[in-house]
Amino acid sequence: MSGPGSASLESAGSASLSGKRREFSGAALKAPSEDRAAIIAPPLAEAEELIAAGAKLRRESNYDVQGRTLMSLAAEARCELISAARRYTSSYRNVAAAKCEPLLLAGHQPQLFHPGVWFKNFALARLARERQAAAVNLVIDSDTLKEAALRVPSGTLDDPVRAVLPFDDPAEEIPYEHRALANRELFADFGRRAQQAMATIVPDPLIGEFWPRVVARSRETSNLGECLSQARHQLEGDWGLETLELPQSQVCRLGAFHWFVAHLLAQLPRFQEIHNDALAEYRRQYRLRSANHPVPDLAAERDWLEAPFWLWTVDRPQRRHMFVRASGDEMIVSDRGQIEFRLPLAPEGDARRAVDVLADLPSRGICLRTRALTTTMFARLFLGDLFVHGIGGGLYDQLTDALVRRFFGFEPPPFMVLSATMLLPIERAGSAAEGLRETNRRLREFDYHPERFLAPEANAPEIAAAMAAKRRWIETPQTPANARERCRAIRAANESLARSLEPERRRAQADRERLSRRSRAESVLSWREYAFCLYPKRTLADFLLAFWAAKP
Numbered sequence: 001m002s003g004p005g006s007a008s009l010e011s012a013g014s015a016s017l018s019g020k021r022r023e024f025s026g027a028a029l030k031a032p033s034e035d036r037a038a039i040i041a042p043p044l045a046e047a048e049e050l051i052a053a054g055a056k057l058r059r060e061s062n063y064d065v066q067g068r069t070l071m072s073l074a075a076e077a078r079c080e081l082i083s084a085a086r087r088y089t090s091s092y093r094n095v096a097a098a099k100c101e102p103l104l105l106a107g108h109q110p111q112l113f114h115p116g117v118w119f120k121n122f123a124l125a126r127l128a129r130e131r132q133a134a135a136v137n138l139v140i141d142s143d144t145l146k147e148a149a150l151r152v153p154s155g156t157l158d159d160p161v162r163a164v165l166p167f168d169d170p171a172e173e174i175p176y177e178h179r180a181l182a183n184r185e186l187f188a189d190f191g192r193r194a195q196q197a198m199a200t201i202v203p204d205p206l207i208g209e210f211w212p213r214v215v216a217r218s219r220e221t222s223n224l225g226e227c228l229s230q231a232r233h234q235l236e237g238d239w240g241l242e243t244l245e246l247p248q249s250q251v252c253r254l255g256a257f258h259w260f261v262a263h264l265l266a267q268l269p270r271f272q273e274i275h276n277d278a279l280a281e282y283r284r285q286y287r288l289r290s291a292n293h294p295v296p297d298l299a300a301e302r303d304w305l306e307a308p309f310w311l312w313t314v315d316r317p318q319r320r321h322m323f324v325r326a327s328g329d330e331m332i333v334s335d336r337g338q339i340e341f342r343l344p345l346a347p348e349g350d351a352r353r354a355v356d357v358l359a360d361l362p363s364r365g366i367c368l369r370t371r372a373l374t375t376t377m378f379a380r381l382f383l384g385d386l387f388v389h390g391i392g393g394g395l396y397d398q399l400t401d402a403l404v405r406r407f408f409g410f411e412p413p414p415f416m417v418l419s420a421t422m423l424l425p426i427e428r429a430g431s432a433a434e435g436l437r438e439t440n441r442r443l444r445e446f447d448y449h450p451e452r453f454l455a456p457e458a459n460a461p462e463i464a465a466a467m468a469a470k471r472r473w474i475e476t477p478q479t480p481a482n483a484r485e486r487c488r489a490i491r492a493a494n495e496s497l498a499r500s501l502e503p504e505r506r507r508a509q510a511d512r513e514r515l516s517r518r519s520r521a522e523s524v525l526s527w528r529e530y531a532f533c534l535y536p537k538r539t540l541a542d543f544l545l546a547f548w549a550a551k552p
Contacts, residue, residue, distance in 0.1 A: 029041065029391050029394055029395055029417060030391065031116060031391060031419055031420075031421055031528065032419075032420065032421045033421065034421065035421060035422065035423040036420070036421070036422060036543050037420065037421055038119060038418065038419065038420035038421075038547070039391070039417065039418065039419050039420070040123070040416070040417075040418050041394070041416065041417045041418075042416065044123075044126075044127070044552070045552070047127055047130075047131065047386065047416065048131060050386050050414040050415075050416065051102045051104070051131060051133070051385045051386045052385075053413065053414050054102075054380075054384065054385035054386050054413035054414055055101065055102055055385045057410070057411075057413050058070075058071065058074045058075075058385065058413070059071060061074075061410065063408060063409075063410065065259050065260065065262075065263045065351075066259065066262050066263045066266055066345075066349070066350060066351035066354075067349075067350035067351055067352060068259055068351075070381065070382070073255075073256040073259055073260075073382060074256065074381070074382045074383070076255060076256055077254050077255070077256035077257070077382045077383055078101065078103055078382075078383060078384075080254050080255065080256070081103075081136060081246065081251065081254065081383055082103070082134060082136070082244070084246055084250055084251075084254075085136045085244035085245065085246040086244060088244075088245065088246050088247070088250065089233070089244045089245055089246075092217065092220070092230045092233070092234060093230075093233060093234045093237045094237065095244065096242050101133070101134070101385065102131060102132075102133040102134070102385045102386070103133065103134050103135075103136065103383065103384045103385050104124055104127055104128055104131075104133050104134070104135045104136075104384060104385065104386050104387075104388065105135075105136055105137075105138060105379050105380075105383060105384035105386070105387045105388065106120050106121065106124045106135075106137050106138070106387065106388040106389075107137060107138035107139070107140050107248070107375070107376075107379070107393075108120070108137070108139070108140060108390075109139075109140050109141075109143045109176065109225075110139045110140075110141055110176050110225030110226065110228055110229035110247075111145070111225070111228060111229075112150060112228055112232075112531035112532065112533060113531065113532065114422075114528060114529045114530055114531060114532060115420065115422035115532045115535060115540060115543070115544065116390075116419050116420040116421050116422060116528060117390055117419070118232075118532045118544065119418060119419060119420035119544060119547070120388055120389075120390060120418050120419070121137060121236060121241065121243065122241065122544045122545070122547055122548040123388060123418045123547070123548075124137065124243055124388050125236070125241035125242060125243050125548055126547070126548045126549075126550070127386075127388070128242065128243065129242070130552055133385075134244070135242070135243040135244065136243065136244045136245065136246055136383075136384075137233075137243055137244070137245045137246075138245075138246060138247075138248050138251060138375075138379060139225070139229050139245055139246065139247045139248060140176075140248045140375065141175060141176035141177040141225050141247045141248055141249050142175050142176075142177065142248050142249060142252075142310060142319075142369040142370065142375075143175065143176060144173045144174060144175055144176070144319065145171075145173065145174075145176055145179050145224065145225070146173065147170075148166055148167055148168035148169065148170065148171065148182075148224070149164050149165055149166040149167060150164075150165055150167065150194065150531050150534070151163070151164060151165075151527075151529070151530065152164075152165050152194050152197045152198050152530075152534060153198050153201045153202065153424065153524060153525065153527075153530065153534070154197040154198055154201070155200070155201070155524075156200050156201075157200065157201060157426065157521070157525070158517075158521065159517070159521065160201060160521050160524040160525055161524060162524055162527065163197050165190065165193055165194055165197060166186065166190075167186065167187055167190040168181060168182050168183055168186060168187050168224060169182040169183040169186065172318075174317045174318060174319075175249075175312070175317055175319060175367075175369070176223075176224070176225035177223070177225070177247060177249040177317075177367075178314070178317040179223065179224045179225060180222045180223060180224065181218060181222050181223075181224050181227070184218065187214075187215070187218060187227075188215050188218075190211060191207050191208065191210070191211025191212065191214075191215075194207050194211075194534065195207060195208055198534065201424070201426065201525070202424060202425075202426075202534065202535070202536060204536050204537075205533065205534050205535060205536060206532070206533045206534070206535060206536065206537045206540060207533040207534060209537065210231065210232075210235060210533045211533070213231035213234055213235065214227050214228060214231040215227075216231070217230045217231050217234075226247075229245065230245075232532075233245050239541070239545060239548075240545075240548075240549075241548065248369070248370065248375060249367070249369065251378075251379075251383075252367075252368065252369050252370060253359075253362065255355070255359070256382045257378060257382075258354075258355040258358040258359050259351060259355055260378050260381075260382060261309065261358055261368065262343070262345055262351035262354045262355055262358065263351065264307065264308065264374070265307055265324055265331055265333070265343065265345060265354075266331075266345050266346065266347050266349070266351065266354075267347060267407070268305050268307055268324055269305060270407070271308075271403075271407055272298045272300065272305055272306070274403060274406045274407050275297075275298050275308065275403060276297045276298060277406075278399055278402040278403055278406065279294075279295065279297060279399060281402070282294065282398070282399045282402070286395075294372075294395070294396045294399060295371070295372055295373060295396075295399075299321075299323075301323070301336075303325050303326070304323040304324070304325050304334075304336065305323065305324050305325070306321055306322065306323050306324075307322045307323065307324050307333075308322075308370075308371050308373060308374045309322045309368055309369060309370060309371060309374060310322065310367075310368070310369045310370075310371055311333075311334075311335045311339050311366065311367070311368055311369075312335075312339075312366075312367050312369075313338070313339060313365050313366055313367065314365040314366075314367065315365060316338070317367070319369075320335035320336075320337060320339065321335065321336075322334075322335060322368070323335070323336050327342075329344065329345075329346050329349070330342045330343060330344055330345065331343045331345045331354075339366060341357065341361070341364075341366070342357075343357055343358070344357070372396065373396070373397075373399060373400050373403065376389075376393065376397055376400055376415075377400050377403065377404065380397075380400070380412065380413050380415065381404070381408070381412075381413065384413075385413070386413070386414060386415065386416065387413075387415040387416070388415070388416050388418055389415050389416065389417050389418070390417070390418070390419050391417060391419045393417075394415065394417030397415060400412065420543075421528050422528065422535065422539070422540075422543060423525075423526055423528060424525055424526075424530065424534075424535065425535070425536060425539045426525050431522065432515045432516075432518035432519040432522055433519055433522075435511075435515050436512065436515040436516060436519050439508055439511050439512045439515055440512065442508050443505065443508050443509065443512065446498055446501050446504070446505050446508070447494065447498065448494060449494075450494055450497035450498045450500070450501055451467050451470065451497055453501055453504065454467070454497060454500060454501070462496070463496075463497065463500060466493045466496040466497050467493070467497065469489065469493050470489075470490055470493035470494070470497070473486050473489045473490050473493070474490065
């Protein structure tokens with residue numbers, strides 16, 4: 001275990017450097033098991049070379065995006081992104097001057113994630129400081145809020161539980177960008193309830209200081225995701241991190257994004273074939289059987305082809321799959337329900353008119369958003385020089401790499417994978433799991449091999465007789481004729497011998513119950529998924545701030 005203020009860093013896989021192919025193994029990209037340990041792949045020392053490789057692609061790519069080069073679109077998009085991120089971030093915290101390059105990116109949903117995920121934000125800020133770069137965290141508000149509640153460690157240290165505490169009323173599952181607060185009273189009281197629930201386990205959690213920030217943001221915005229993410233970003237600013245943030249919903253309004261969408265739609269038959277082939281190979285490589293993992297295939301229904309985007313309307317914000325059908329020199333875009341519009345777009349044509357239509361969709365109340373793979377595909381190709389992923393994103397973006405190679409025809413820009421493990425600062429007596437396994441093994445031995453615990457010369461004649469009978473039958477070869485008699489005789493001998501072990505059995509059963517309780521307690525107390533605000537401020541600072549402030 002690393003000491004306070006330090007991180008045990010592990011490297012995994014290899015990374016694309018100056019055009020080399022990058023591959024991470026699923027076995028290597030796993031969250032560290034040790035407290036205050038981190039995985040960084042490739043090592044931070046290689047960041048400069050990775051950034052240079054990404055910048056080179058952006059500056060030199062003449063790839064044709066339906067009438068515009070990727071190079072020209074990226075140049076515009078980066079400045080638009082920085083400008084939009086500065087406006088957005090300055091609405092709730094002070095913003096330092098930021099340039100357009102180099103540009104580092106990361107992203108996550110606007111939720112209260114665990115410290116291992118928050119570690120990415122500190123790494124992003126550190127990389128930006130060391131490389132004199134701009135850093136933008138994309139707030140993926142096109143994802144949906146599954147549950148307006150947190151798991152909180154409660155009970156006692158000897159008998160803890162993971163209590164589920166709601167911070168808002170249940171509501172229909174809709175994208176974060178449309179999820180408004182439903183119960184302000186419940187929301188405002190969440191910090192007090194969380195502190196009360198975990199008082200005997202973590203008496204001084206950050207939430208006591210953090211939740212008033214969240215409530216203060218709720219007076220400025222009714223959007224639930226914004227309250228959470230903006231309060232967290234304010235705290236990062238107070239701790240010295242100089243990054244910008246921007247919701248993905250605003251990224252999807254950039255001009256370059258509309259060109260990106262138009263290009264994929266114009267080439268959709270080829271893109272869909274490449275997508276599904278690469279997805280099948282990914283599933284074979286990782287032995288995945290689920291048809292929805294990591295993402296579903298893009299469907300084809302008669303002359304309708306599914307595109308890798310979401311559609312919905314402002315008045316009905318349920319995410320809908322997007323389908324496209326060619327019709328002469330136009331393409332009909334639809335959710336196969338209530339949304340439908342036409343794009344003047346052909347596979348070999350210029351996309352300017354289609355881009356104008358796409359840019360006008362918000363005025364019609366139509367939301368067109370990226371799905372998982374296209375979120376990072378657009379960000380990596382058109383926006384940043386280096387994308388910082390968590391473990392899940394890093395594994396999935398190997399699929400994105402395959403799509404870029406086959407569809408766009410060039411080596412994708414690099415990315416880094418970072419994650420960490422932080423456990424609650426609780427004294428631990430050591431794992432009960434090994435003792436529990438040994439005790440269960442011992443109890444099984446009492447049933448099937450009781451003679452191993454009994455000395456024949458020190459026991460009553462009936463014990464010696466049972467041992468001799470069992471030995472005799474074991475040494476007798478089993479045949480169809482004697483199989484039943486042999487089995488019954490061995491079982492009877494075991495039961496006779498086991499009766500002499502009842503005191504030992506009762507002690508072992510008591511040990512098993514005690515170790516089972518300890519094991520259950522450890523599973524609750526050692527869960528790495530608790531939200532960062534449930535940890536003490538000092539514990540977080542000793543690890544995360546120490547990492548951020550460390551010199552190269």
